[in-house]
Structures are given as structure tokens and as C-alpha cells.
Amino acid sequence: MSEEFEPNIVGFACNWCSYAGADLAGTSRMKYPPNIRIIRVMCSGRVSPAFILKAFQMGADGVLVTGCHPGDCHYIAGNLKCEKTMGTTRKLIDVLGIGEERLRLEWVSASEGSKFADVVTDFTNRIRGLGPLSGKSQG
Amino acid sequence: MNSEAIVKETRAYHCLECGVCTSSCPVARVNPSFSPRLLVEKALFGFGDEIVRDRDLWSCLVCGRCTSRCPSNVDYLNFIKEMRIEASKLGEKGLFSHDGVMNTIMELQLTNLQQKRTFWIADDLEVADEGECFYFVGCLPYFDLVFGEGGYCDVGLKPTERARNTVRILNKMGIKPVVSNDERCCGHDLLWNGDLEGFRRLAELNLKTIKKSGARKVICLCPEGYVTLKRDYPLYLGEQDLEVVQLYQLLADKLKEGKLNFVENGSNNPVKVTFHDPCSLGRMAEIYEEPREILSAIPGIELVEMERNRADALCCGTSGWVNCSSCSKQIQTERLKEAEATGADILLTACPKCGIHLSCAKYNSDIKIEIKDITDLIVEKMV
Structure with a gap:
């Protein structure tokens, strides 16, 4: 097949800021790659390492986690918890051989539709450059 | 069936x-x-x-x-x-704790992703890529990232310190063990959670890695890993030309040969310790006396037994990262209280998982007893 590799990207977006930011990107008709599948969570703090690993196990080539800017969290500090969790998750996926560059954390507020579109475009291009996650086949 | x-x-x-x-x-x-x-x-x-x-x-x-x-x-x-x-x-499964992170880690090791699991090796350790003895590290690197300091479920532990200590002890015995990035989870939890196919594949991959290194002897610290390699691999994949030993068996032999020595104790006040027999080391592998022989050889250590010891020992309350509940916590708290009742200052465990589960229960309680692994104590006192 000579078709260009199209990555599968799973995006976790918090209900209060980032999901609204993604919505704004859509209603403003901004263009961004269709590779991302967004999963809405109540808070980025709810995203556990297990979700990220499960996404990779089920065929994701990249995972993007987005939450409110520090200080803006609807639950006060959920996004800070998320930042801490993503730090160890990054190490975990690196040790597992997935590669830490396949996980990205970004702060996107409800008014930042264009930032959301930019982040998704940039991340998709990066993952496209990295190629498919090897090891989906059983070794 | x-x-x-x-x-x-x-x-x-x-x-x-x-x-x-x-x-x-x-x-x-x-x-x-x-x-x-x-x-x-x-x-x-x-x-x-x-x-x-x-x-x-x-x-x-x-x-x-x-x-x-x-x-x-x-x-x-x-x-x-x-x-x-x-x-x-039929698609039934237990309720995984920690959102199933441990189970997913095990399943991801079924793929051909190149792990970097030997990140814990420190400069003072001597390890090899090929050799006679293979040290089967097991899940310790992953425990470090999930339950270690700064991890997702931080219970104040340093699981990879167990791995480093094991290599330190082996080096002292003149053994330069093989440690490999291609090692997988032993498959114990997949097998006991009903995933026979996953277990078989992990076992095949591990045997391939061990044989490729040229090793004829496998040393395990983790008792679950030991039981799985010793008993279950031959059971499901046929007899293997491998000698599987548990670290404390090896050390008890070295002690008799006079190759394991400890520092003399300067003070007259012995430290009281008690020992928790892990189910897999005790009832499964019937290794009861070896850890006790080692402990009684360390000067300045007084071993006091809990009421339920050896074959009667109480389980640490959770197995295979499933169905951890308030019942598990009750069992763990009961065990910790039993350990405190002996008057011991330190509760020693021989299984990294028991260490995690008991530390987790201790974390949310007012129980004071210190929880340590035997390897920590050996490295502290060995000369």
C-alpha cells in the first residue's frame, strides 16, 4: 500500500475548558486533522495512566490530554494532579517501549479554539512523522 | 474444562x-x-x-x-x-484495582515493543548480557513507576531498590547475573485471573529470552515469579532444562558455606523484627526456614514470630490486582496489628507485592510498624 500513514489519536478533553475549546474550534469552522477521537472527561485529573495505556493497547498511535490552564480548574487542582500523573505516565510508557513523545499534555481554555486546532495539527504531524506504533502485532 | x-x-x-x-x-x-x-x-x-x-x-x-x-x-x-x-x-473478569493499570502493563508486554525495563541499574552493580545465571527481576520496574515515590499510587516505597539490593547481594556472592530488557512479566497474574493464552505467550517469550542469554540457572527474588517459573512453566510448556532458585534458598546455602557474612553488632540492644510469610513463598513453595536461617545469622537482630506464622500465615489481602476492597483492607490491618502485637519494630516481608499491599493499608492508618524487605536488611548488614 502506498497510502500515507494516517495516525489514530485519542484525545482526552476536560468538560469545562478543553472540550468547550474543541467545540469552539468546530463552530468557528477552523480546520484541523480528523485523526483525533475526542473523549470527554469531567476533569483532566480523572485521566489515569490506565486510560492512556489502554488507548495505546487498543491501537492509538498518540494520546493528547487537554485540561484547563493551571489556576482555572473547575475542581481547583485537578489539572495539577493531571500534570503530576502525566509525568509518571510518560516514564511508564517510555519503559514499556511506546515512547514518551507519543503522549502530550496541553492546557486549552474554552476561548482557545484556535489553540486547540493548532495543537491537534501539530501533534498529528509529529505522530505521522514517528510512524505507526510498532508492536501492535503480537511478538 | x-x-x-x-x-x-x-x-x-x-x-x-x-x-x-x-x-x-x-x-x-x-x-x-x-x-x-x-x-x-x-x-x-x-x-x-x-x-x-x-x-x-x-x-x-x-x-x-x-x-x-x-x-x-x-x-x-x-x-x-x-x-x-x-x-x-465467557468474558467475565474481576474488578481491577487502579483502573486496571497493572493488567494493561502485563498485556502490553505481550507485544513486540522494546522495553527499557533495566533503567534501575546503578553504577555500582555488575550485570551481564550473557552468562550462567539469569536474574528474573519481574514487575519491580513497573511497581516503581506506579507505587514508588512520585508514582500514580504513591505508597512511599522504592520497589527497584529490591532489585538493586538483589544484584548487590549476588555480586557479593561472586555472581554477575544476566539482566535483560527483553524479560516480560512472568504471567502469574494473567494465569490466576483466567487468561491462559496470555500466560502461555508470556512464558514462551520469557523462556526464549532466558535461553538466548545462555543461562542455565534462574534466580528469582519475587516468590510469585519463582513459583510460576518453577511450577507453572513446566506444567504448561513442558519440562525446561533450567534450574530455578529463590534468592533465600541460594543465600541459606551460601550461609552454610560461610560465604555470606554479616557485620558484628556493637550494641547490646537487638532490633526486634517479625517476618511475614508470603503465601507464594510459604504455602506454595514451602520455603519457610531459609529466610529465618538468614535472619537468625544477622547479629543484633531478634526474630519474634507472629501468632500465625509459616503454613498458618495470613495472606496480605490482595492478589492479582483484582477485587481489592474494604475486606482486603481489613485483612491487611489485621496482619499489621498482629505484627505490632509481637512488639517488633520492623515487619519484614519477602515479597514485593506483600510489601506494597501492607504499606498501602498502613498508609491510611495509625499503625507505626516499619515495613522492610529482607534484602534491605541483608544489604545493610552484609560484609
Whole structure:
């Protein structure tokens, strides 16, 4: 097949800021790659390492986690918890051989539709450059 | 295997309905809806379908207390294992703790992703890529990232310190062990959670890695890993030309040969310690005396036994990262209180998982006793 590799990207977006930011990107008709599948969570703090690993196990080539800017969290500090969790998750996926560059954390507020579109475009291009996650086949 | 075949295979038809299993069961003491005897009865009366759909099938800790005490020799452990294998064929599974992160880590090791699991190796350690002895590290690097300091479920532990200490001890004994990035999870938890296919594949991959390194001897610190490599690999994949030893067996031999020595104690006040027999080291592998021989050889250490020790030891309350509940916490707290009642300052464990589970229970309580691994103590005192 000579078709260009199209990555599968799973995006976790918090209900209060980032999901609204993604919505704004859509209603403003901004263009961004269709590779991302967004999963809405109540808070980025709810995203556990297990979700990220499960996404990779089920065929994701990249995972993007987005939450409110520090200080803006609807639950006060959920996004800070998320930042801490993503730090160890990054190490975990690196040790597992997935590669830490396949996980990205970004702060996107409800008014930042264009930032959301930019982040998704940039991340998709990066993952496209990295190629498919090897090891989906059983070794 | 259908439930009739499981009854035959595990000699469940010998059941006398005496109830020793249920009265010995640590889960049944705190969770009245769980009863080993009832599960066997159901199988005997042909209600196998009910068992495989029962949520409590996953509450069993496979600690082996019932099996070791059953007067009719019913093989309860294999009864549970086979029932779980049947249940998982129907899509049933236990309730995974920590959102199932440990289970996903195990399953991801079935793929051909190149792990970097040897990140814990420090400069003072001597390890090899090829050689006679293979050190099977097991899940310690992953425990470090999930339960270690700064991890997702931080319980204030340093699991990879166990791995470093093991290599330090082996180096002292003149052994330069093979440590590999291609090692996988041993498959213990997948097997006991009913994923026979996953277990087989992990076992095949591990045997390939071990054989490629040229090793004829495998050293395990983790008792679960030891039991799995020693007992279950030959059982499911045929006899292997490998000698599997547990670290404390090796050290007890070295002690007799005079190759393991400890510093002389300067003070007259011995430190009181008590030892928690892990189910897999005790009832499964029947290694009771070796750790005690090592401990009694360390000057300045006084070993005091808990009321329930050796074959009677209480389980650490969770197994295979499934169905951890308030019942688990009750069992763990009971064990910690039992350890405190001995007057010991330190509770020693020989299994990294017991260490995690007991530390987790201690974390949310006012129990003061320090929890340590035997390897920590050996490295502190060895010369």
C-alpha cells in the first residue's frame, strides 16, 4: 500500500475548558486533522495512566490530554494532579517501549479554539512523522 | 474444562462438607458472602454456570490456606484457577484495582515493543548480557513507576531498590547475573485471573529470552515469579532444562558455606523484627526456614514470630490486582496489628507485592510498624 500513514489519536478533553475549546474550534469552522477521537472527561485529573495505556493497547498511535490552564480548574487542582500523573505516565510508557513523545499534555481554555486546532495539527504531524506504533502485532 | 471435569480434576468430589476451608479462609472471615465450601458444593450439584458468573469467584486470594488444611485433599487452588479460566472464556473478569493499570502493563508486554525495563541499574552493580545465571527481576520496574515515590499510587516505597539490593547481594556472592530488557512479566497474574493464552505467550517469550542469554540457572527474588517459573512453566510448556532458585534458598546455602557474612553488632540492644510469610513463598513453595536461617545469622537482630506464622500465615489481602476492597483492607490491618502485637519494630516481608499491599493499608492508618524487605536488611548488614 502506498497510502500515507494516517495516525489514530485519542484525545482526552476536560468538560469545562478543553472540550468547550474543541467545540469552539468546530463552530468557528477552523480546520484541523480528523485523526483525533475526542473523549470527554469531567476533569483532566480523572485521566489515569490506565486510560492512556489502554488507548495505546487498543491501537492509538498518540494520546493528547487537554485540561484547563493551571489556576482555572473547575475542581481547583485537578489539572495539577493531571500534570503530576502525566509525568509518571510518560516514564511508564517510555519503559514499556511506546515512547514518551507519543503522549502530550496541553492546557486549552474554552476561548482557545484556535489553540486547540493548532495543537491537534501539530501533534498529528509529529505522530505521522514517528510512524505507526510498532508492536501492535503480537511478538 | 467444564465444571464436571474440574470437579474430577481437583478431587472436589471428596469434599466432606466439613467447612475447614471456609473457617480457614481469610476472605470468608470478613466477607460473609464468600464461602469456599459453598463454591465447591455448587460445582458438585451441577451449578457450575452459577460459579463462573459469580463476582465472588474473583474474591479468592489464592492464598492456599484451605488447600493446605483440607482433610480430603481437594485442590481448591486449581479449582479456582480452572473456574476462572472458564469464566474468562465467557468474558467475565474481576474488578481491577487502579483502573486496571497493572493488567494493561502485563498485556502490553505481550507485544513486540522494546522495553527499557533495566533503567534501575546503578553504577555500582555488575550485570551481564550473557552468562550462567539469569536474574528474573519481574514487575519491580513497573511497581516503581506506579507505587514508588512520585508514582500514580504513591505508597512511599522504592520497589527497584529490591532489585538493586538483589544484584548487590549476588555480586557479593561472586555472581554477575544476566539482566535483560527483553524479560516480560512472568504471567502469574494473567494465569490466576483466567487468561491462559496470555500466560502461555508470556512464558514462551520469557523462556526464549532466558535461553538466548545462555543461562542455565534462574534466580528469582519475587516468590510469585519463582513459583510460576518453577511450577507453572513446566506444567504448561513442558519440562525446561533450567534450574530455578529463590534468592533465600541460594543465600541459606551460601550461609552454610560461610560465604555470606554479616557485620558484628556493637550494641547490646537487638532490633526486634517479625517476618511475614508470603503465601507464594510459604504455602506454595514451602520455603519457610531459609529466610529465618538468614535472619537468625544477622547479629543484633531478634526474630519474634507472629501468632500465625509459616503454613498458618495470613495472606496480605490482595492478589492479582483484582477485587481489592474494604475486606482486603481489613485483612491487611489485621496482619499489621498482629505484627505490632509481637512488639517488633520492623515487619519484614519477602515479597514485593506483600510489601506494597501492607504499606498501602498502613498508609491510611495509625499503625507505626516499619515495613522492610529482607534484602534491605541483608544489604545493610552484609560484609
